[in-house]
Amino acid sequence: MLGRDLEAAAVAAGHVCFGADLPEFDITRDDAQLAALPPCDWLVNCAAFTQVDAAEQRREACFAGQPDGARNLARLCRSRGCTLLQVSTDYVFDGRKGAPLPGG
Ligand SMILES: NC(=O)c1ccc[n+]([C@@H]2O[C@H](COP(=O)([O-])OP(=O)(O)OC[C@H]3O[C@@H](n4cnc5c(N)ncnc54)[C@H](OP(=O)(O)O)[C@@H]3O)[C@@H](O)[C@H]2O)c1
Secondary structure, three states: OOHHHHHHHHHHHOOOOOOOOOOOOOOOOOHHHOOOOOOOOEEOOOOOOOHHHHOOOOOOHHHHHHHHHHHHHHHHHHHOEEEEEEOOOOOOOOOOOOOOOOOO
């Protein structure tokens, strides 16, 4: 949902935007598949294990997506000098901080 809407909005705003999704692009794979992503200034992670009710039963799949997948993207961005925008959820952060959270 977010990824498609964000891609459409970015293109409409005149940005060059490349959207990637399963099965061609899997954020849990810390390998050449990630490295094949085209260079960019910003990488927006809209991928997530979003089946909230299944998260406790499928812990391994849940953790593979977040935080492990987010970590893979953070490492890729660090190596390329581009900025990662990591989307979270109000299930975790309530949005009342009023400032970005510090990076790791
Ligand atoms: N929708 C909301 O109201 C809402 C509210 C607050 C925060 N958010 C946050 O926004 C983000 C996106 O949520 P959404 O609502 O857009 O959910 P969504 O429609 O379920 O999109 C998540 C996408 O991530 C993909 N994905 C899952 N594992 C992946 C992997 N290993 N590699 C690559 N892609 C993977 C899913 O593919 P499959 O479908 O093939 O599994 C799906 O296309 C999440 O972080 C969510 O917490 C959403």
